[in-house]
Amino acid sequence: MKFSAASLFANALSGHKKWPEQFPNKEPKSRYDVVIVGAGGHGLGAAYYLAKKHGITNVAVIEKGWLGGGNTGRNTTIIRSNYLFDESAALYDHAVDLWDGLSQELNYNIMFSKRGVLMLAHNVHDVQSFTRHVHANRLNGVDNKWLTPEECKDFCPPLDISQNRRYPVMGGALQMRAGTARHDSVAWGYARAASKLGVDIIQNCAVTGIRRAPSGEVTGVETQKGFIGAGKIGVSAAGNTSVIMEMAGIRMPLESFPLQALVSEPIKPVFPCVVMSNAVHAYISQSDKGELVLGAGTDQYTSYSQRGALHISEHNISAICEIFPIFRRQRMLRSWGGVVDVTHDRSPILGKTPVPGLYVNCGWGTGGFKATPGAADMLAHTIAHDSPHRINAPYTLQRFATGRLIDEAAAAAVEH
Amino acid sequence: MSAFRKPGRGAVNTAVSVNFTFDGKKYTGVKGDTLASALIANGVHLMGRSFKYHRPRGPVGAGSEEPNALVVVDRGTGRESVNLRATSVEIFDGMVARSQNSFPNLKFDIGAFNNTFSLFFPAGFYNKTFMWPKSFWDKVYEPFIRNMAGLGPAPTAVDPDSYASSYGHCEVLIVGGGPAGIAAALQAAKSGERVILVDERVKIGGSLIDAPNCEIDGKPAADWLAAAVKTLGKAANVTVMNRTTAIGYYHDNFVALNQRLTDHIANPKDGAPREETHRIRAGKVILAQGAIERPLVFNGNDVPGVMLAGAGQTFLNRYGVAVGHEVAVFTSHDSAYQAAFDLADANIRIPVIIDVRDDIRADLRAEAERRGIDIAAGQVVSKTSGKLRITGLEIYDPQSGAKRTVKCDALLMSGGWTPSLHLWSHSKGGIKWDADMAAYVPDVANENAVCAGACNGDFGIAAALTGGNKAAGGRKSYSVTERDFGTGVTLDSLPNYIKDTKQKAFVDFQNDVTEKDIKLAVREGFKSIEHVKRYTTNGMATDQGKTSNLNALQIASKAVDKPVEKVGLTTFRPPYTPTTFAALIGHCEGKLFDVKRVTPIDPWARERGAVYEPVGNWMRARYFPQEGEDMHAAVRRECVATRESLGIFDASTLGKIEVVGPDAAKFMNLIYSNPWSSLKVGGCRYGLMLNEAGFIYDDGVVGRMAEDRFHVTTTTGGAPRVFRHMEDYLQTEFTDLDVWLTSATEQWSVIALNGPNARKLIEPFVDGIDLSPESFGHMQVRTGKICGVETRLFRVSFSGELGFEINVPSHFGRAVWETLFEAGQPYDITPYGTETMHVLRAEKGFIIVGQDTDGTVTPHDAGLSWAVSKKKKDFVGRRSLKRSDLVAQGRKQLVGLLPEDDSVLLEEGAQIVADPNQALPMTMLGHVTSSYYSDALGRPIAMALVADGFNLNDQTLYVPMPGKTHAVKVTGTAFYDPKGERLNVV
Amino acid sequence: MLFNQAIEIDESLNDDVMRLSLSGERVRYSLRLKPADVAAAKKSSGLKLPAKIGGTSIAAGQTILCLGPQEWLIVALPKSREKLAGTMAKLSADYICSAVEVSHRNLQFTVTGPGAARALNAACPLDLSVDAFPVGKGTRTIFEGAPIVLWRTAEHEFTVEVWRSFAPYLRDFLAKTAKDRHMA
């Protein structure tokens, strides 16, 4: 059933009893052409694009829990593409291109809101670094512009730009095409669209092993629901990637860290955009529901516990209230943790692996949500062609051997 | 006294009136009232509007579980507290409270048109529409949705209140001051160990206050409670914290408490902390959080006046308030009879108890009869009447089909009880489904924690007391006379003759989630409880589903046709109740947000009007503007003065590490890329430090003070990470070396003197050091005295001029600086800041790590191949430097750039291309890292990282800027005095 | 020559519950030895080097804290300057060790009164009850944003050493707790 105002109206009259399942939960078949491990936005999207763009519909997405229950449903939904390096700009901007129009493509309102992402500079080094980004973005055709403190304030009125603060605002880089989307809807929208194209979504089915032929290539996955044959396997398991890849005998250049986020109680609209500050390590937006959504950096140690420490949240709130003291009296409603997989250069790995028929999409760290459609599209392309697309070609495992890293964080360097 | 106040009832002081306003109207309550109890005492139940449909709502609960009655308390500018639960807000004289989420007012709210069309806004409606035309999402639909959403008003001013935070420790932390918690505390108190008992309400007592109709050890509950409070108050090892909520339970028994200190006080002292966050590390945690009553999910269950049975009982017993004059009861659990009886005994008419069960316990039936209460067994409420307040209800007998109406002005409901597992769940304690109770109860603990009383599934006062005592290690059995708490049934949905499409049976009141919404979610494939929650938003309101989660779970379970335990339970997430941001920040705001480090010389710079820049934790003087000067003018003046005569600069922030031990040189060889064995005592050397990946990590001048002692300097921001990097390798890789590291950054103040007159200035002040160029050459260090103070005197230059860095013990820094500054007047000595320092070094082509390099630059890229030893067998980063990409041709390399147009100052960060006329995306060769106007050279200069830059010398490249492209010529980086002759001034 | 610590204490916040004061000039050394040399070095230097991490030896005019394995912080009154310098020089000559003077790196506060532990616990996460942190215990620890060295000299008396530039932060933090207490 196509979603529209008309179908909503028609169904209302029949008491909403005729809505079909958006994504039937299937029992596994004995064999698929492609098995995707991990039903987050990336994995579901890859299945969708395999079916939609490459005509490969005999596809299963296997999920140990419930679809969209990992980082897709736990992140702060920031979408932007104002990255420094050509490789990053190409990948993330491709994603933003897909975000724009994804609701219509999927016939599912994923609520992509181009509210603008403003990244604040608090010291001379930030200014230099952001100016570098702005110029590189401009020549790459990625929108990003420099704002003075006063312009920052105009764009985001709750901002305190008084110069006597500990970290006064010295300006900001604004990407207007950036913003947020409704995280759950992204997973559900892809799941529904993929299901319609014949993809099987199998939830509550943990992968326990990866089977390989004597000649090395993959033949399928062992799961809680038995063996499932697969011509190709795409692993898109975020924080659990190391665990899955170890089943194929591959040790990954990854570490998994707890990442926390929190929301305030809902209040009436007050915050028109997304603001990020690297100097104080925090970011903030306001959801459609009215909650202020806050995020910060990871906890320091590796963990799969989905549980973080209080002091991380305290510092996060403290940092936000340093920039936006007007929010001091708001109240934290809910905090939660996810597990993010981080590579040494904080850029993803998206491509082939040493094992024939095994593909991996991981290492997105704290920024995987924004890449969802782009990563999914690239993973599907790589699986379909057994070869990466131009856009994801640099994101190999091999770069860790050659040293050809894509290190955005290192490029931002540190203060001197 | 209002008609709803019951004198002689409740733990309030009716002798003391408290005046307040709600939505501008004046009301009077009594001391001890909450806003909800005071309003109800005035006959007001309508206190809020729901989130989605803006339906009129009154309190459902009587405590922190309340989903409906959310209000604003306005204490003046910046002191507007929103989304407060009226059931938890203590009134004080002069309180100004308002309703929220309604316009123009609570009784008539335009937003309620959502309710009229609620049929079109089922769960997940927003996923299905608002997609066409595409541009309408950003411009029309979303702004509209946002304006409709949100609850309380947004802040308009900064909260001026103070907040506090602290760490605390105890052996036993008890959460919840009901009978279980009190019994636990009494027992734990005997051990002499530190015991903390916290309770979110005004006073401890819990159900002993809410339902006091029992005797403990032969004493009335109130007397027993008073004695217990006294005992605990006298015990020196026990701390009882009221108005304190345990908001989160973290690793290793780390529990966060939020204590409210002034919200209940009419005129708190200005500056008194409003709230304090106590972060408690407990040896053992006893959770006695009690249980939360479950609403019944029936058509019309959200009209103001419909509330939980226990809430009705609490309003009576705790606050002395009748929730109505004619109060009907609808239940599936025995406990609601206690509420009915308590109300009846207070002369409130109970027209009927509607019980979904056919068989009613004989004693309850008898007691009801004795009070003349009609019981409608095996029947249900099929609808309610009244919009802003319940006026009556319809009873439906599903067996006979008979219907009848009953008038009432309040309806108490009970669907049973849900043990509060919030903190237990935060602690990652296991839970198990108890089918009899139809609730989850605690299973295996993950921390040293134990649940007692109702939160452990042990209902009734006796069970709570005994359980609490046992949890604290006791074996006491209490003798309690009480009514049997009883049992109940849970129905997945209540029978009704009305078509379910015509029903409005709410599960989550605040978020307006109905039974239909949950069934719709399941129908659409959202079969995990987490999916149901997210699709319907059930349990995601500000009460986090305290009253709704279990009902939603059971409805979903039925719809999925799986046992509840297979459908799961949504995760409880901290905080237990919404917690003020500023309380979580505690002291760490304003100047305590982050350490601000300044040098001993800083006050002098501040007096001189220096402009500062933050660098790491430090504040450094950036330039010293004189009257009418902007940064450029000041910097040009400072540069010229330094090159022509003498400049003075505070370099104290440079990191300093003393490396001492017989293997010091060996260690230096391993940690730096250049060699150290050959450096003689009294010599200095530029040190280049790489990370293991082979990229430049830090740099600085190092002096060899003795065979076994190096004075290492680091960049200002780099000091902490360099120290860690060194300790890490020393302790885990180079473990056989006899060498130790001592941070000495703040032992020394560093005064950098640069300029041809530098030596002349210091000569009269220096003792014990021969300053002659022959004896004390460039890149040498000596110890002696200056101005009578011990010094480590470095002859080094970051400017290309004759230079000294005078290290003196910190407490003498300012005095030495002032002495030299005074004596420097004949040389027009000029203080300069970091900006001038940057220009001077750029003229010489010296790099700033972090500006001209980033974490992707190798020594070779930066033109520092000379600082990488070819002979050493090992140093950090050595092997990685040989990786294929690090030795590849065409890497970005540091070069000089001269704009062809002398009037152009390139922008730092600007990108460089070979062909400015290409289409986007352009192929970029690199970027400008440093750019300044150089007076010494009479032109702008720049440094840049450019692909294959070393092979592009003399070539013309382009810097495309908005509206204009600048042509630049590639050069070397040593712009000024490339042979270094200026160092040799005598 | 002016000896300038440049930190002022707001005396008006001090009372019988909690009193913050800044100590005067001190001579400080950070001393490291090899494990095998400790006994001999103790004997020859006469320094009462506590053996266990967390241990202190507090004598008139000189306190020695064991902060880490074979790591000691020696804090002495200025009158001991020459003597201590001599001791350090001799140790350096006789043993494989590291003796670094850090007299000016730190400033020293004392926090006294029955409210001292509670005030310090505003920012220090350690259990400062006298059972858990008895008189004579000393350690390096954290005071929110500032690393400190903390030792207890009496039930209601603590000494805090902090790097010089962190001192205003520590002072301001304790001042905030005092103000809160006065207001509450």
Add this chain to the structure above:
Amino acid sequence: MMLIHCPYCEEKRPEIEFAYAGEAHIHRPVKDADDMTDEEWSHFMFLRDNKRGDHAERWWHANGCNMFFNAVRNTVTDKFLVTYKMGELPPKASASNAKLPAAKKTGGAK
């Protein structure tokens, strides 16, 4: 905030005194580094077990005794099974050490 038993201080101290320092017992090749391929070298540099379960790791008691030490912590529960000094192998008493990677040389780090 976790409590961590420092094997040098011999007491439990709060996490904020410590800095996490990555997986433990990773051998840093020195002698044979030049003979290694880039690929082999990258194993030392970047490949990590990232274990879901008992994980050998290093911590630095930065605001305490200043010592680096080893620990085995379960990354699902975040509970420490044991902490031990640099250069030591996980104590035999640890129920989990069968699963640990064999420690090479003393310590082993980066």
